[in-house]
Amino acid sequence: MLGKFHQRKNSFVVRVSMDWNRLSREVLESPSLETHKRNIFLNKQKGKEAEVRQVLLVWEVEEVCGEMSAELKQGVKAMCFNMEDLLITGPLKDMNFTVPEEGGVRILYQFTSEPPAVSFRMSGEKDGIIHIVPNTGILYLNGSLDWETKPLHRLQVESLDVNGNVVKGPYAVTIYVEDINDNPPKFDQVSYTGVVRQNSRPGKPFMYVHATDRDNPATPHAQLTYSILHHFPNPYSEMLFQIDSATGAISPSRTGSYYLDPQKQDNFTLVVSVKDMAGMSTNAFSSSVDVIIIVKESLWKTPPTIHIQENSTEVHPVSISQVQSNEPDVIYGIFEKEKLPRLPFSISQDGVIYVTEPLDREEKDTYTFFVVTTDTHGELVDKPLQIHVIVEDINDNPPVCQQAVTVIEVQENEIGGSNIGTLIATDMDKENTLNSRLRFKIQSQIPEVPASNLFYIQQDTGILQLTGRSLNKFYASNYTLKVLVSDGAFHTICDVEVHVIDINDQIPIFEKSVYDNVTIAENVAVGTVILEIQAKDGDEPDTGSSLIIYQVKEGDPNNTFIIDTDAETNRGFVKINKALDFETMPVYTLVINATNPEPLVPGVQYNASSLTWFRVFVTDVDEPPVFLKPVYKEEVSEDIAVNTLVMTVDAYDPEGDSVRYSLEGDVNKWLRINSTTGQVYTASRLDREQTEMYTVQVVASEINNTGQKSRTSLILHLSDVNDNLPHLAMDSLAFFCYPVHGGEKTLIQATDADEQWFYSKFTFSLADEMNTRNNWEISKVNATHAYLSPKHHNFEEKVYKVPIILNDNGKPPLENKVYLKVSICTCSSEKSCFIEVEREHSWPTAGQAIGILVGVLLIIGAIVGGVFLHMKYKEKNEKSHHKDAKDSAELNRLT
Structure with a gap:
């Protein structure tokens, strides 16, 4: 049936082509077939040809496909109707085509023939799907290509003459099949099982899942991504496991590394999904698989504390413990916790820990270090394990005398049984063990007089005692004892000297x-x-x-x-x-x-x-008077009345003589003192503004011997009262350039000699006189400054006296009216006055200057003449002048 179909189909295509050529001979004879086809489709005048072609196509499909299935009919019909879209034609040559798979029946190309060629022949990898119409050169597919079956088809096309001889070719025609995403990914196992150890490193894979996709791996169709859909059970907010989306590697998460414990949950089931299209498309295919994970106890455990006996005679290195990582092919190493000159331990690549040399407990009794595992990149695989080693003691140290010679002094009359001293010895072996237990025994006594056993030593404490006999310097003043000290394995001799000292039986x-x-x-x-x-x-x-x-x-x-x-x-x-x-x-x-x-x-x-x-x-020695206080201080107000008692100073004479008082250094004459009583009074008004701390010397002298005197300081601290009027500071000078334009102002400052409350504070106002408030205004700047400004432009070029009222912040406050001279004057280019306006302060005119000069010269001449006459007169009357003086003091005053 299929052969019949192809045979009739080819006949159909030929007839369609012939009818088409008959109906459109002018188009086919045209030098540009493609252009005329486009004109036919665009030109509504030629719609008749399209109708005829449509009728012929329908008729031929019914005739050829009458005995075919509906699906094949539809494919052929589609192929025939696609002929109206056949716009790509050309001469026979090498060609490449890209065809999506599952595309169905379709026309690929039409080769045009050149005489004497009248037909085409194709050979190669046709797979029963790729065909060429011999008479027309139409290359077409009668079915779908499959990339997964054959991604590339290589063909050869040649043109033939009427006798079947090759005119041109063969030419290579290559058809590339373009992959579409038509295959879901599949896992390579129905389910997976993996084993993970407790405390495994997070992110370290312990198993893999793997899926494949038949689509083109060079396209996203076969790019797979993995994820965990479900986690049974999941007792924590975070998953205990994680999967690498690209590789399918499953590893513990950080939470899992911490919480996995076979005692609590020894197995988990993960539902792992795989998607193609890199998981980025909603049309991606996906598959899932169950992964069963068994949790086992960690192999990586800290071993118990290791005990090693010191000074071992075994051949070293000696195995002392072993550790095992959860992961294979790791590199074991030792990391020191302490920086030691040497660490006498090592570890093999099987995790066996060795001690490399005999240990000495007296040198170091404990060791602590870490065992680590790393991968080939030097990254840590397991958490470091801390290893503790205790060096056990053996009795390998002899007793040692604390002193080369222990000297003990004993009075000669010391009674028997008295403790006279202690021999101290030590042992470097472990304390409170039999290895360091010491026993004492007196081995000899020199001299042995008056007996050989004058001393006794307690065997466990080393305490020396006297026996019943008392020592006497008459027999010996010194004894030498040899004491045997033993720890059970070693013996040492310690020397003891006993000095017999005299008793205190003589009084001074x-x-x-x-x-x-x-x-x-x-x-x-x-x-x-x-x-x-x-x-x-x-x-x-x-x-x-x-x-x-x-x-x-x-x-x-x-x-x-x-x-x-x-x-x-x-x-x-x-x-x-x-x-x-x-x-x-x-x-x-x-x-x-x-x-x-x-x-x-x-x-x-x-x-x-x-x-x-x-x-x-x-x-007795005559001593000067003595003041009862080293210094006398008093605080008084500066406004106290004259003759007010300020204080009383008191001094006495050690010999009982009467004392007189006087003051020295009272430069201001502010004080006076009663010479008998020592009472100090004010002699004149005080002034804090002149001196706040006023110091004078009080002198106390004996009446009968005035050369015997003493001095002390009297200090008055004057507290302030508001007794000084506020006034303008010296630099408060004002001028304005003539004519006044408005907006000018000058800064003035107030000051006060009194001590201000907390800080100086003044108020400024204008007195209501001389039309002042109509001409001027004053504004506050701060506590001590204000601005003075003219209020209009109509000022003359002269000096004005502006009355200003100042108030201070004293208690009570004081008020003062001052007059500020303000010059309205012609200014220089530097904006400063250069002419005084007031007549009394102006420079003299030229005539006045000449008159003044002549007058001065006349006066100088008169003075010179008078001096000359006076010298002559004085020479004649010198004696009379001396007689007129009452005494030499007055003469000195006059001359």
Whole structure:
């Protein structure tokens, strides 16, 4: 049937072509077939040909396809109707075509023949779909091409003459099949299963899913993207797993790396989707698959604390622990937590940890370091594990004596059983263990007199004690002990020296029971030695039993005296400790005792032999008066009345003489003092603005010996009252350029000598006189300044006196009316006055200047002549002038 169809179809195409040629011979004979076809379609006058062609096409389709299925009929009909769109024709040559797959029946091209060629022949990869009409050269498809079946078809076309001989060709015709998205992606497995370890690194893939798409991989049709549709169960707000959209790699998310725990949930199901068109199109195909994930316990765990015995004799390195990563093919390494000269540990690429050398607990008893895993790029794979190593102690250190020789002093009368000292030894092995437990034993005693066992040592504490026999310097003053110290494995000998010291059984005895009296002036300097004393002690020299301490036992209630001791000679030096005062204490009777720092032995006591005494007579020295205060201060108001009592100064004479008072340095003559009572009064009005802190000297002198005097300062702090009127500052000078144009203003400043409350503050106003307020106006700038401005233009060129009222902020406030001179004057180009307007201040005219000059010359001549005559007269009458003077003082005043 298909062969019959092709046969009849070819006949149909030929007849259609012949009818078409008959009906449009003028078009076919035209040199440009394509142009005339376009004209036919555009020219409504030639619609008849189109009708005829339509009738012929319908008839031929019914005739050829009468016995074919409806689908084939429709395809042929479509092919025939497409002939009216056949606009691409040309001579036989190499051609390339691109045809979308699933395009159905269609015409591709029409090759034109050149005589003697009358037909065409095609060979090659036709696959029963690609055909050429021999008589017309029409290249067409009678079905759809499939890119997935064959993406490229290579053909050869040649033209033939009437005898079937090749005229031209063969020429290559290549048809490229263009892919369309007609295949959904498919996973390569029905379901997937993967295993993930607890605490796996986030983002590190532990499995992959993979899908394929039959469409052209060079187009988006086969570009796949993966995503997780569902996550069962999903106990957290964030997914525990993530997928790489491009590769399908599944890894723990950051949340999953932290929360995955097989004890809580040991499996999950993910629904993974894959889409083509890179997932960017709503018309993309998609597929999904179940991924079952099993959670297993992490292999990467911190091992228990490692215990290593020190000084091991094994051959090193020695394996001490092992770690294992969750991921294969990692690189193990060690990271130091402490910076040590060397780290005696290493790790193999199997995760085995080694100690590389024997350890010494006494050098370092613990080690801490980290084990890490990295990939080939040096990136961390697992979280670092912290490794703890404890070095266990063995008894490998002998006892050590704390001192080369332990020296102990014992008094000769010490009773038996007394603790006389402790021998201290140490052991570097671990404390509070048997390895560091020490035991003591006396091995020898030299000399062995009066017995060989005078001493006993507690075996666990090293405390030395005396046995029942008491020591006596008569037998020996020094003993040497050899003490054996043992820790169970090692032994050490420690040396102990016991010095028998004399007991304090002798009291100090003064060489004199009474010393001669000492007479000193009351003004003797503190620290002066007034007497040397001496006592003797029969105990052993250079010990606490023989050193003498001197003290004033009686007669010195105020500690006016002190006694120093020379440790080598035991000589005492009595010194002045505080200033003497004849008027307070003219005589001291001092009782001195002598003692030892070491206590006396029982049965021995200090007695009168350890006492001495002497008298100190203090002689009087005339001293100047003494003020009761170092300085006198008083605050007074500056407006107090004259003769007001300000203060009273008080001084006394140590010898009881009467005192007179006077003032020095009262430059302002503001004060006077009662010479007898010391009362100070004001002698004139005070003025704070002149001096705020007024200081004078008060002199107190003895009446009977005026050379004995003392001085102190009297300071008056004057508090302010508002007693000064405000006034204009010196720089408040004003002028305006003539003529006045308006808008001018000048700055004026007020000041006040008084102390202002917090800050200076003045108010400015104009007095209501001389038509002032009609001519001028004043405006405040700040607390101390204001602007003065003219109010109109009609001012003459002269000086105006503007009355201004100033008020201060005193309590009470004061008011002052001042007159400000304001010059209205012709100004220079620099805007400054150069002519004084007022006559009394102007320069003289030329005539006035000549008159003044002549007058001055006449006066000078008269003065010179008068001086000459006076000298002559004085020479004649010199004696008479001296007689007229009453005395030499008046003569000096006159001359």
